[in-house]
Amino acid sequence: MAVGPGRKVSIIPIEGIRLAAVKSHIRYPNRLDLVLVEIAEGSTTAGVFTQNAFCAAPVRIARERVKNTASRYFLINTGNANAGTGPEGELAAVACCDGLAEIAQTSSRQVLPFSTGVIGEKLPFEKILVALPMLYEALSADAWQSAAQGILTTDTRPKLASTSFTTANGSQANISGFAKGSGMIRPNMATLLAYVFADAKIETPLLENFLDSAVNNSFNRITVDGDTSTNDCCMLVATGKGSLVITDADSEAARQFQSELNAVFEQLATDLIRDAEGASKFITIEVNEGASEQECLAVAYTVAESPLVKTAFFASDPNWGRILAAIGRAGLSDLDIESVTVALGDTLLVSKGAVDAAYSERAGQSEMDKDAIRVQINLGRGKARTRVWTSDLSSEYVRINADYRS
Amino acid sequence: MAVGPGRKVSIIPIEGIRLAAVKSHIRYPNRLDLVLVEIAEGSTTAGVFTQNAFCAAPVRIARERVKNTASRYFLINTGNANAGTGPEGELAAVACCDGLAEIAQTSSRQVLPFSTGVIGEKLPFEKILVALPMLYEALSADAWQSAAQGILTTDTRPKLASTSFTTANGSQANISGFAKGSGMIRPNMATLLAYVFADAKIETPLLENFLDSAVNNSFNRITVDGDTSTNDCCMLVATGKGSLVITDADSEAARQFQSELNAVFEQLATDLIRDAEGASKFITIEVNEGASEQECLAVAYTVAESPLVKTAFFASDPNWGRILAAIGRAGLSDLDIESVTVALGDTLLVSKGAVDAAYSERAGQSEMDKDAIRVQINLGRGKARTRVWTSDLSSEYVRINADYRS
Numbered sequence: 001m002a003v004g005p006g007r008k009v010s011i012i013p014i015e016g017i018r019l020a021a022v023k024s025h026i027r028y029p030n031r032l033d034l035v036l037v038e039i040a041e042g043s044t045t046a047g048v049f050t051q052n053a054f055c056a057a058p059v060r061i062a063r064e065r066v067k068n069t070a071s072r073y074f075l076i077n078t079g080n081a082n083a084g085t086g087p088e089g090e091l092a093a094v095a096c097c098d099g100l101a102e103i104a105q106t107s108s109r110q111v112l113p114f115s116t117g118v119i120g121e122k123l124p125f126e127k128i129l130v131a132l133p134m135l136y137e138a139l140s141a142d143a144w145q146s147a148a149q150g151i152l153t154t155d156t157r158p159k160l161a162s163t164s165f166t167t168a169n170g171s172q173a174n175i176s177g178f179a180k181g182s183g184m185i186r187p188n189m190a191t192l193l194a195y196v197f198a199d200a201k202i203e204t205p206l207l208e209n210f211l212d213s214a215v216n217n218s219f220n221r222i223t224v225d226g227d228t229s230t231n232d233c234c235m236l237v238a239t240g241k242g243s244l245v246i247t248d249a250d251s252e253a254a255r256q257f258q259s260e261l262n263a264v265f266e267q268l269a270t271d272l273i274r275d276a277e278g279a280s281k282f283i284t285i286e287v288n289e290g291a292s293e294q295e296c297l298a299v300a301y302t303v304a305e306s307p308l309v310k311t312a313f314f315a316s317d318p319n320w321g322r323i324l325a326a327i328g329r330a331g332l333s334d335l336d337i338e339s340v341t342v343a344l345g346d347t348l349l350v351s352k353g354a355v356d357a358a359y360s361e362r363a364g365q366s367e368m369d370k371d372a373i374r375v376q377i378n379l380g381r382g383k384a385r386t387r388v389w390t391s392d393l394s395s396e397y398v399r400i401n402a403d404y405r406s
Numbered sequence: 407m408a409v410g411p412g413r414k415v416s417i418i419p420i421e422g423i424r425l426a427a428v429k430s431h432i433r434y435p436n437r438l439d440l441v442l443v444e445i446a447e448g449s450t451t452a453g454v455f456t457q458n459a460f461c462a463a464p465v466r467i468a469r470e471r472v473k474n475t476a477s478r479y480f481l482i483n484t485g486n487a488n489a490g491t492g493p494e495g496e497l498a499a500v501a502c503c504d505g506l507a508e509i510a511q512t513s514s515r516q517v518l519p520f521s522t523g524v525i526g527e528k529l530p531f532e533k534i535l536v537a538l539p540m541l542y543e544a545l546s547a548d549a550w551q552s553a554a555q556g557i558l559t560t561d562t563r564p565k566l567a568s569t570s571f572t573t574a575n576g577s578q579a580n581i582s583g584f585a586k587g588s589g590m591i592r593p594n595m596a597t598l599l600a601y602v603f604a605d606a607k608i609e610t611p612l613l614e615n616f617l618d619s620a621v622n623n624s625f626n627r628i629t630v631d632g633d634t635s636t637n638d639c640c641m642l643v644a645t646g647k648g649s650l651v652i653t654d655a656d657s658e659a660a661r662q663f664q665s666e667l668n669a670v671f672e673q674l675a676t677d678l679i680r681d682a683e684g685a686s687k688f689i690t691i692e693v694n695e696g697a698s699e700q701e702c703l704a705v706a707y708t709v710a711e712s713p714l715v716k717t718a719f720f721a722s723d724p725n726w727g728r729i730l731a732a733i734g735r736a737g738l739s740d741l742d743i744e745s746v747t748v749a750l751g752d753t754l755l756v757s758k759g760a761v762d763a764a765y766s767e768r769a770g771q772s773e774m775d776k777d778a779i780r781v782q783i784n785l786g787r788g789k790a791r792t793r794v795w796t797s798d799l800s801s802e803y804v805r806i807n808a809d810y811r812s
Binding site for chain 2: 120
């Protein structure tokens with residue numbers, strides 16, 4: 001189940017990036033489950049990682065390595081998260097990097113490992129080691145679709161996004177990326193697995209700023225079930241092979257790059273929600289007129305993660321009472337319910353803390369019947385605002401997560 | 407769906423309490439949906455109420471009235487929550503109380519209204535007014551079962567508890583009560599609807615302390631879906647008709663009364679979880695060795711409310727990785743994962759942040775197959791502890807909540 005048909009995206013290759021995906025039988029036979037990304041020398045890399053205290057072995061390694069060494073390879077497996085695996089898990093991840101480094105004749109520290117899949121089982125690293133030569137041989141500038149396919153777990157389709165733009169002074173730049181994830185999604189300063197590549201030239205500190213800003217408006221504003229993964233990682237690479245060079249964060253070129261980057265991230269993040277586990281609706285929750293962004297986020301996430309609100313969306317039921325009840329328990333001090341309004345699309349549901357006089361069940365129903373639903377909550381106590389994206393809670397979600405290991 | 411068979415409880419009548427339940431067709435024909443409790447003059451009453459900012463009209467009225475006047479009647483309807491109904495909703499609730507006061511020849515301020523059911527629809531108070539004379543006529547000392555039945559919504563069975571005890575100096579006391587609620591359950595300093603009655607003589611301030619303490623160890627330690635109702639209320643009445651008189655909070659009699667009261671509350675609270683919407687498992691989550699009770703609660707509720715953990719329980723899947731991931735995102739600062747252990751019943755799952763060496767999938771599976779599951783989490787950083795009860799997340803939960811209004 002997923003919301004709407006998948007988009008067919010044509011990806012602009014990024015000079016300096018080659019990719020490959022192979023079948024290494026990590027968990028299932030006959031599926032792409034091992035992906036390699038090669039990054040040209042001279043590139044810069046920034047990363048954000050899960051805040052979960054139980055972060056996976058590969059996360060601990062990648063986070064450390066990206067800080068200290070220029071990254072040359074991302075080695076990504078699906079089918080096994082290598083999380084909750086203790087010191088042994090770290091050894092397994094390092095062994096895979098060592099194997100690749102030997103083949104590619106580079107330092108193991110320039111290889112970053114990433115894993116996604118079932119938590120708590122030993123990584124079958126021997127299978128990965130066996131597959132590495134074939135994987136390395138397969139590297140090509142065009143393998144974006146199979147790389148995006150090869151990192152999926154319960155996702156029903158790959159997520160890719162790409163953009164190309166020219167700055168005022170004639171520099172040209174391309175950005176392309178892919179991501180995965182459809183459950184255990186409430187990133188916290190990080191995301192599931194997302195890899196975005198640009199051919200601009202950008203030094204690491206500036207690249208890190210671009211990444212933080214893009215993540216905060218995209219992956220850090222989505223939630224499926226409130227669960228934060230042990231393996232979330234989001235990587236941004238600038239190869240510097242194109243004509244755009246950004247050195248000043250306050251330049252027009254920087255603003256344009258950030259804006260294009262945000263669009264790519266937003267596309268990937270919303271694609272994750274559209275393909276969320278069991279999702280039949282794509283829901284945007286906007287909270288306006290808050291006293292602070294923090295309280296807007298508290299309201300937005302409380303509504304977005306309320307099982308009762310989510311099951312009402314699944315049923316296309318304009319049960320606004322559940323939305324009100326969620327707002328009411330979001331922990332805002334001195335919330336004056338008289339100043340709260342709630343709208344569904346263009347239909348005003350609630351004003352002055354009660355159902356709006358002009359509201360009709362028919363109008364509410366017609367908004368709820370849509371695939372994409374916008375909930376607008378105005379708190380009437382300030383100027384802060386935020387927006388999060390989420391999905392509904394369906395019996396399909398339960399089926400997927402009850403069956404996942406079987 | 408519910409965990410295990412219902413208990414058949416024989417209830418000890420409480421002198422000074424009479425009850426009645428009738429069918430008033432508020433939402434469905436042919437079901438008990440209107441309950442009256444009569445409280446003898448000279449009784450004392452304490453109440454705790456929902457912390458939801460959008461509390462229902464009857465909650466606002468009952469909370470105010472119980473502070474200022476001796477309560478003589480509880481008038482409780484199911485089928486309609488009278489929440490999100492604005493000033494009109496308050497007028498409707500008051501009209502019902504006025505109607506009863508006229509029949510019973512008492513002051514309307516001595517009548518406390520309670521409602522449960524669908525949020526946001528107008529209370530059909532005319533139906534209630536029509537039914538009041540019949541309801542008043544039906545009052546009897548023995549109608550506990552039908553009163554417990556008449557407050558239910560999606561519950562599949564009534565919840566009652568009763569106890570009787572004698573103090574060291576020969577005073578005898580009885581406590582009986584009933585409760586409802588099976589979804590939108592995460593009480594916050596209050597609960598769903600619960601009414602408990604004792605025949606002891608206890609002045610109001612002391613009675614309030616007994617109530618707070620009992621609620622904190624029972625209704626405030628359960629969660630089904632993390633949603634806090636707009637209508638939660640828990641009332642405790644002491645009629646003073648028995649031989650036990652408690653005047654000193656530090657007396658042996660007070661300690662005994664508190665302990666017996668706690669047992670009644672715990673029985674009602676755990677019965678709510680056993681009958682939670684779609685529940686197939688009764689889950690106890692104990693968190694020990696925390697630095698503070700607050701952080702133990704944060705971990706306990708994060709685990710108890712994780713949709714991924716809950717669907718794993720539904721599937722009887724010993725997917726301890728999901729439990730670890732939930733602990734890891736509970737927001738504890740400087741959590742040393744090496745000192746965390748997790749056990750399922752008597753089976754150690756996790757030690758030193760990874761799966762325990764002696765753990766076998768078979769042992770985990772055998773714990774998971776049980777109806778009642780105990781998760782024990784030791785944080786290894788202090789002496790605080792807590793315990794919460796919850797249920798699993800089943801496709802039945804989704805079905806119930808997607809269908810609720812249809």
